[in-house]
Amino acid sequence: MADPIVRIQQGQLRGRVDYDYRGVAFYSFQGIPYAKPPLAFYSFQGIPYAKPPLGKLRFKAPQPPEGWSGIRDATKEGSECYSTHIILHTIVGSEDCLFLNVYTPELPSDGRQSLKPVMFWIHGGGFTSGSGNSDIYGAHYLVAEDVVVVTINYRLGVLGFLCLDDLKLGVPGNAGLKDQVMALKWVQKNIRDFGGDPNNVTIFGESAGGSSVHFLMLSPMAKGLFHKAIAQSGCCFNPWAWGNVNGKILCSRLEYSTNDESKMLEFLQEVSVDKLYSTHLIPRDVMRVDLRRPLGPVIEKISPYEPAFLAEDPMDIILQGRYHKVPFLLGYVSREGMLIEVTVPKDRQLVTDFEEAIPFNLGIPKGSPQSLKTAAKIKEYYYGDKEPSFDDMDTLYKLQTDNFFYRGVYITAKHHAATTSEPVYFYKFCVDGPLNMLKKFVGIDAPGACHADELSYLFKISVADGFDPNSYEGKNVLRMITWWTNFAKNGDPNPRQLDNIIDVYWEPIRNNRMNYMEIDYQLKMGEDPDGDRMRFWDEIYSQNLITSKL
Template identity: 40%
Template sequence: MSDLICIVEQGPIRGQIERDMDGDPFLSFLGIPYAKPPLGKLRFKPPQPAEKWQGIHDGTKEGNPCYSLQVDFRGKLPKFRLKGSENCLVLNVFTHQLFKSGTENLCPVMVFVHGGAFMTGSCSRTTFGPENLMTQDIVLVLMNYRLGALGFLSIDDSSLQATGNAGLKDQVLALKWVQKNIKQFCGDPSNVTLFGQSSGSASVHYLVLSPLTKGLFHKAIMQSGTATCPWARGSNNLVEIARSSGCNRKNKREILECLQKIKVKRLIKAQNKKFARISGPGAQAHFGPCVEVRNPSAVITQEPMVIINSGNYNHVPLMFGYTSLEGILNTWGTRCQVKKKLRDLLPYSFNYDKKSAKFRELNQKVVQFYFGNDKPDPRKKEIVAQLFTDVTFLRGIFQAVKGHVKTCQKPVYLYRMSIESELNAFKKIFKYESKGVCHGDDVCYIFKTEHTKYSAKSYEDRSIRRFVKLWTNFAKTGNPIPSNNDELLTTYWYPASEKYLYFLDIGEELIADVDPPDMNRLRFWEELSKGIKEKYSHTR
């Protein structure tokens, strides 16, 4: 293993040999810096490319997670702990062979963006083990990016170069690193698929819409999140975080300079004072992507739906999907917490004063639709989960899908995940016993996680292989089911269209159909929002 060396632009990296789920070998290179550590005056600003290193970089150990509240799923209930480092902008690369002069067999590249509400998470092997995907001839890349205030604080003054979306700009720089270096790992830079889950999925959608990423990827998969979901937009927290951290200065430049100097732990504690507040299913994120003031490094400067409707984005094959009951995630917590959330059931984009008669009228219509004549009751977990599924996830996902179907010049695929097995780890973690697939359960089929176990040739094993085939087929060809010659993929999956919203239900079997069953509920939201000029957020 000592001679397993790959040379990239910044220098040589030592890797190691690992085994996939079938016991076959693949190569791994971990913790590769793709950017300078964003410390001091680089805090909150666009990332800078990594510098060359001396000697051989040790790629047999994972890098630091980005400093944040990291979720610990061990124990009876998930817990949050401060963990990580600002020196965290690294990526992991997994491949089957290294490039040698004369090698022409370059493989499709899949670049994954992890989720975590833009506040937590990393590309750690504990959740995103490559063993499942590496059964296929692909090259896999996973990245870290800045989170919370460090990644998504925004100042609407372009001269300060901290206009927001630093975490998304990290992802853009990682994609540029892939373009420059992935051939050394036998990856094809002209066939890159960007995919992500939850806030990672919304990140992918933002990058589809961004002019910064033209030519950096060629297909995109979005699992349970889009830029049009309410939680995928951050609020303007500069004044509040400045006050909470002791940086309440006269002007924005002085605030920025102060925030760049304070200890990171102090900054994150100030951030978490707001993050801990309870909010409803349609609430805006405290820290997340924003529409930036115009500047050369801006990810987007217009509202996502404006960009989608204009058709002025990256036209690549797109795959959108969701789990059948995403909102199981939101039933977690004390009854008191859920009850408080149920007081505000409207998307924040409706932009009504919560004390107004119109807010009360619309909110009551939602209560009536989901709870009938009863009051919102947190003990009715099935109804709570359905409500959060629709407002928090599905409404935004379907807005994006319907928009892209009208304007995208490439195929747009839609899926619904309904499969339930021993691999549905997050449903178990949140102790939800009724039927439905929780937000995050799809990750356990695509990646090896510490939360799941299964035996060879089991139902779970077959389900993993089906997911892996669908995802890697799309990466290879732009079509998740390119033929009917595979015994795992026995149906044809039509792209969605304006006339027919074709989708694939990924359950015990694959069922292709028109109009997902969830559309019946989403039509209620379409009717409710008629005549409302929605505010997605400030242009900052």
């Protein structure tokens, strides 16, 4: 089969032919499995969606992409963004990284083709690492369900989240999130040429990608650029999802002293990217809720020079219903907190000072009577009269699950369901099997699903083994890709007819009932998952007047 050629606004692209996954059983309406051979799909990789953010464009909002003459090779992925690999802790990528990849089951033919739903993936990595590359996010499962899949890179760490106070300098923060908006604009202009429907775009992401999805739902910049949203294990209310004004901190680490932000910017734009990242402004020990991270999204000041990605408190936006109201699917995995095994050195994993377990957004001064009282309540709730121990890691996993991920996801689901007429679908992913790749990589033996473990049920991961469609793991892959692509197509994850793969109807949250799908080997609809733990945190938050609306 000849390499496919596509013409977009920037020029022509040469892609390649790939094949979706083998051996997966497709089911008829009678529930009888029959084998289907792998089908070809078209892959276009390393497409620039913005001008390279180099030189004076470093730290700035992305600029529209430039065109090219001739046919551009799109058979290989572009560079991922300069960062430290989350697992290997090695430096990867480059500054010239604003690329995306498109995977489509069918290309337009004489304009007669019906356009397909588009699924726009935003990777995780704490806003400091990761990429949209196919080593982790192979589209082979999803594209087989007749959707177009787009994966993107966006600027990370210092390059994506430098924030200065002087608005005239054009670095108010959130450049990495503005990259995502630029990529969505590229989709609106070009996805028809790949057979995708610009009027049916679903944004979805996990961890920092999930919080990015939530931020996009709140940002006026993203209006009209998407039509459905899926946030996996991430939202704007997670404490790790926020950064600070950080130019002075960065310059200090680089031993450059000035209070003049224009000089700061000039200096930081001339420093080599290697030196920028030598500052260790991104600590490995990122799982601290009591400290606001130096790098991450911020609430921007309203500027006369350029539009803000986000200029208001997210909770105000949500409670007043001033966000993009689209069908919303979100959830968490049962033991998100196992992530500490990847991000925190073993000798710092146990929480011994429970003031460190008090989220910074409560605004309680450390060492104050209120802080000590709150710390004691947290310790008593999770540990009772016992002391934290490596012999009882599951209690620590629960605490970190709630504190870093689930509390924020829970209130996101609750408040969106209360302020929109669009459906909100909620889930808890509990599958614990051989496809749980992060848990398997780290070697965690404790029960439960680790943060990011659901990814290998949606994407083909290069280091993962294949799966038997008749196994429990294969069944869960089929469930996940069916739900996610049905939601992208219709705004409803449910199949037209229940069968022996999906045998439970997924109810959205209704009438203040926190309905959720428990995704495990046996499916189950429930209400108010881990509700006792959430009510404990409701009490903790309600005792602080500043954040009582949370």
